[in-house]
Amino acid sequence: MPGTVRGILLQVTRFLFYLLRVETTDVVSLELFEDVGVEFADGRKIAEQDKSIRSANPLADRSNPDYSWRPRLGPWQAVPEPDSVTDNGE
Numbered sequence: 001m002p003g004t005v006r007g008i009l010l011q012v013t014r015f016l017f018y019l020l021r022v023e024t025t026d027v028v029s030l031e032l033f034e035d036v037g038v039e040f041a042d043g044r045k046i047a048e049q050d051k052s053i054r055s056a057n058p059l060a061d062r063s064n065p066d067y068s069w070r071p072r073l074g075p076w077q078a079v080p081e082p083d084s085v086t087d088n089g090e
Contacts, residue, residue: 007052011035014050 015030018038022028025041034047 007050010052011050014048018046 011030014036015028018028018036022038023041027039029037029039035050036048038046
């Protein structure tokens with residue numbers, strides 16, 4: 001079911017995309033003659049099939065918790081000694 005919902009939301013997203021870009025004389029349709037259709041005033045048409053093929057949410061964090069994506073500075077990282085840090089106000 002989530003895949004079906006994702007596909008429908010993709011169609012709605014594409015519908016809104018076209019709706020915001022066309023002229024007032026053009027017609028944008030959802031599930032009329034294709035998933036998303038555009039009929040321009042000059043007679044041209046766009047018939048768009050929208051499919052969602054993802055089986056997982058690309059925004060979900062499924063990375064290995066033992067692996068860190070933070071840059072590893074290794075020998076280039078300089079950690080100051082506690083006594084060497086001074087306050088500029090003194």
